[in-house]
Amino acid sequence: MMIISLNDPKVKLPQYSSARIHLQIGDDFIQTGWVAGNNQCYNSMCQAGIISVRSDLPLGSVLEPVCVRGSSPSISVTIRLFKDKANGNWWLDYGQNIIRFWPASRFKQSYATNVEWGGEVYSANMPSPQMGNGYFPSKKPLDDAIIFNITTIDEKYKIDEWVNNTETFSDNSRGYKVIEDLHSEFPVGHIIYFGGPGNI
Template sequence: MWYLIATQADNFKKTGCYNLYCSGFVQTHKGKYLGARIDKTSIYGGPTVEIAISITQDPQTQNWWLSYQGENIGYFPIKLFSNMSSADQVGWGGRTSTPPNTPSPQLGSGYLPDNNFVHACYFRSLSFQDVSRQDHEPSYDEIFTLNDKPDCVDVKYYEDVGAEIGHAIQFGGPGGLCGN
């Protein structure tokens, strides 16, 4: 399994890049970097492995810092984003990619979301900060899901599952012949 960061302006129709292929990201950590391999992964119905990822805007520089497991690994300089002194949308999710007319690999564990957090991939304890730097959990009216391959994968938002999970998104699926 790999962790990655993607930037795009049009859902990857003409723009978009991944990890260090995105110009402008400033790497600051010598041992942790975008695109690095994650050695431990969860097993369906078995041990769950979690990683902590956050993106936070520095109030002084306005740069967007990426943190992995509580350590800053680098930042996106504010100059990369036009008219964005703060974020007005936040996204969580997963993605697979294959050449045209080839089967898609599974997404996550290969299982569809079922509100059982030892089955499909998830992001938990979702929150974002407003312009006054107050944390908020997303409510249903602030959420929209995007699934361009519903025959192969799915995504579900759970507003508040409880103290351990909080607000969460669960996603994944078997992949297969999903179209281009």
């Protein structure tokens, strides 16, 4: 689970910039979040084994409003991916609405081996686009692109609201930064600040 700020990074065709949760299930994965840009890495029209239970919340919807740096309150949404105890299906819960699921039969493995939270960009053959809100993080929730209240559930369905066995990673620290805070002064649990101007 995560609560993620809704941002509007600047991108040009064929770039994209995203913020997402990535759940690795053996050789397969589930990924969900938001993407800015018309040439996305995800084909929201391709069913690829996902089954919808809510037609009023289609994949690829425009998410509004978005955060404006320094505004209050921060605009965010809760996203959960969870495995059904009864049948092993993987469900997508968006903003307290269960909207889709991936059947257990879609996966060779029945459990997740890794989870990632954060931003991702694609730039093709041009300077890289913005990530998050386009600024380097400053550890201020109202100023930064953030992911908070990250939570995992283990194979015994025990909830871990602190997820303290994580590591931060950025493959381009000149254009983007990530800061992790396990003991934030803000009442948001484990928080990740991320983003940057790119342009490298």
